[in-house]
Amino acid sequence: xxxxxxxxxxxxxxxxxxxxxxxxxxxxxxxxxxxxxxxxxxxxxxxxxxxxxxxxxxxxxxxxxxxxxxxxxxxxxxxxxxxxxxxxxxxxxxxxxxxxxxxxxxxxxxxxxxxxxxxxxxxxxxxxxxxxxxxxx
Numbered sequence: 001x002x003x004x005x006x007x008x009x010x011x012x013x014x015x016x017x018x019x020x021x022x023x024x025x026x027x028x029x030x031x032x033x034x035x036x037x038x039x040x041x042x043x044x045x046x047x048x049x050x051x052x053x054x055x056x057x058x059x060x061x062x063x064x065x066x067x068x069x070x071x072x073x074x075x076x077x078x079x080x081x082x083x084x085x086x087x088x089x090x091x092x093x094x095x096x097x098x099x100x101x102x103x104x105x106x107x108x109x110x111x112x113x114x115x116x117x118x119x120x121x122x123x124x125x126x127x128x129x130x131x132x133x134x135x136x137x
Contacts, residue, residue: 036093037066038121040128047132050105057102060128064091066121074118075099081106082113082130105134 041061050056064070070091075084085100101115115128 034068035066035122036064036068036070036091036120038070038072038117038119038123038126039063039065040126043127044129044131045101047103047130050103050132050134051137052105052108052134053137055102055104056132057100059098059100061096061098063096064093064121067093069093070095071120072097072099072117073120076116076118078114082115084115086117101128101130103130103132108134108136110134 039062045058045060047056047058070093072086072088075086077084081104083102083104085102087097087099091097099117103111103113105111110131110133112129112131115130117126117128118124119126
């Protein structure tokens, strides 16, 4: 229940921030150039088939394509069946890293889950979708 409240609060903050930013003045390109930028390898990860009772882990690559040091601050998942291990160390411009995503199914059938990643970058949050199909052993 607490995790859901945190997710809902985070989504509300994200939506209110986007509404506020629609009315904000544009930032000069020089200011934007002086920030980190969080570039994901992909925003949808297909886990394929996973047997019920097993855990499957995949890695998601990212790169700091900005001009300042990148820090990943928080990562939230939409359910307890998904766990994420992300690097806590800062990433200098041009450096890459990996986020470890594990899925432990609780029921058979197709799944689609969301992972929200928060950083200090110009694009301060990114959403990754994970999908796949859970099959019986």
